[in-house]
Amino acid sequence: MSGAPDPERPDSDRLWSVAEHLDDILGKIRPLEPIELRLLEAQGCVLVEDVTVSVALPPFDNSSMDGYAVRTADVAAATRESPAALTVIGDVAAGSGELPAVGPGEAARIMTGAPLPPGAEAVVPVEWTDGGTGAGPAAAMRAHSAAPEGAGGQVLVYRPAEPRAHVRARGSDVRAGELALPAGTVLGPPQIALLAAIGRATVTVRPRPRVVVLSTGSELVPPGEPLGPGRIHDSNSYQLTAAARDAGAIAYRVGAVADDAATLRATVEDQLIRADAVVTSGGVSVGAYDVVKEALGEEVEFRKVAMQPGKPQGFGRIGQDGVPLLALPGNPVSAYVSFELFVRPVIRTLMGLPSVYRATCRAVCPEGVASSPAGRRQFLRGRYEPPAVAGEPGTVTPVGGAGSHLVRALAHANALIVVGEAATEVAPGAEVDVLLLT
Template sequence: MLRESPYPMVSVSEATALIMAHVQPLRSEEIDALTALGRVLASDVVSPEDIPDVPKSAMDGYALRAADGLAPRRIVGELTAGGTATVAIAPGEATRIMTGAPMPIGADAMIPVELTEERDGMLYIQRELKPGDYVHSVGQDVRRGQMVLAAGTALGAAEIGLLATLGITRIAAYRQPRVAVLATGDEVVEPGSERPGGAVRDSNRYALMAAIREAGCIPISLGIARDDIDVQRQAILQGLDQADVLITSGGVSMGTRDLIKPLLAELGTVHFGRIAFKPGKPTTFATIGDKLVFGLPGYPVSSLVSFEVFVRPALRALQGDATPFRPQIEVTLAEPVRPSPDRPEYQRIIVRYQEGRLLAVTTGSQSSSRLLSLRGANGLLLVPAGETTYPAGSTLPALLTGQLLL
């Protein structure tokens, strides 16, 4: 008699909805704004001042009165961006001025040096000006009271530069999730250990911890738990005690030594135990108290693809990221793609922008054990289940997981 899983098969969209329904951003904390790369803002940032705070020269040249027209001006001084000299401009006068220097009293325009000629202390200009020409006005870049960064924004170099410009050195950011990773299986050994015949090195735990760091979280290694229910129970409880999220690798299929699902059901609530999804059908999601637990398959590709599709968005949402999901794009197939007959498949692809379109090439064999299929991949092609091959030139949706190639 065939053994059947007690868990109904859910769709990718159902699985995603079940996970996200249990995700709430973690509490916020005050941190140093200038070293907050990758952190997510927990509150809006409002500018405390105008930028610039006074009218400033947009270029190197001369500050003057526009009403003087094309008449020559007498040069009465020089202003630099960091200088302290003060000059007042009367009719028929001009002053040299450098980029970023405050405009002098009486001047309402400036002219770039390349549109001028200076002889014997007099300035000759080649075109008439209007008030405000080549001048950065007060609040032109940022206005006092303007919201410059919204809660949920992930901070990059430009955002940190903006905070520094405004003199904001402390911000409220969501706490980074601590994510514990447990490998399971009697056949699994550390990468640096001697490998007995038939054993496998633990690539999943280290690949997952790298992916966790990339997602902005703090990984915690729980090591390898052998196929013993008491050992694995203790390891799960240890992970839950240290972390906000627990990820296990292996032990979620239908074998007699696959112990993770029964343990999660014993300790908490299993929300789904199978997904109509390839690779990664046995991917499992549970909650134990207020902690999230993901049971990922043991095959390396299944583990990482399942992490990318289901776990990473949850980790980004825990950090308060307003856009936790990878961008979805339409790609053109550079070669025929064969679907899986029974489940939608997320095939590993390399996406390039070529001849005005996004062109996708698969990474070769899509076997769940072939980690090479993820090397260099910057996308996951969403291939619906079916029997008909998609010919070259067809378009399909894809998740962009890395930098777009040109």
């Protein structure tokens, strides 16, 4: 198919606003169906169930220190000059089952995480004792770890201990029946640790979407290979794959496809078996080699969006399952800006996240913007600095020019300066909208 307006699509030559194009895309995207996954497979996914605690955490009173489990009355008067001498009746290690009962004048040597034995009311750290050596506190820690297991001997305690000192109470982290994590939680390492600690091996989540990324262009050469005449390295497939992963997706980089419609169509169809979304770059303008339009024009609507960079855009659903496909322009900056505005929200919507957009703020632009195209929303690479005083605006400085091929400037930017459609310039020192990229 050519880039000419399609008579079957009366709006094919219409100029869409950024908001209209995004709203139309997201209106056709639904979160992925929930599945049950094992904990590590669920990292980065969104819970769709409230997780309650079936067993208290910790499940028993336990020691927070290496030391001795004692009765508080036996050490109440202990001092360096007049230590309490207690009979050591045994050892309590982490994971111990049968526990020695601590009676008057007795102590049990205990390790961090070990259950508090019956009769004991507190734990005195080994540093407060002689470690059972009679050599004083300096040698206590060495002796405590090296001493053989079992009863026998005496320990001198040099300081008193309050009831429950150095004891982690049963349920002090979370009690049985309490809510551990609500539905909608994104599972990172701390959340996975909590799930494991309360005994959950699997959880029901919306999976991370599988995003297939490919770039088009016979001029593209993989990084690491020498460049021939008229060739450039393929950066888009790497950039967009990394961006998809950063957004939370499982991303597959297919690489560059030559400017051949049949090859592109076959490549896309081959990838649909592992795709919840497909992202292409290049071949969406009005040139003679607009291969994406030619290959996918039956199912993908190609549009002009009132933005710079990134005016040509495409969106549709392809294959038997209607997999979303977003066709982005080929210039690297145009592709990245388009990804941030349109693809990232799609990925986050598929994940079922409550917030799908990048954070925005207002910032002072000391240099201003000399020119911006009338009627188009401009997105300039910028370097944002947060305010020194809370409540005041930060500052943002343009990085590089407006050219959509300037990848180095993009690599040094952490924000996009947004200039509205009605503005043709921004005066130095004026405030602008900023889209934060980190």
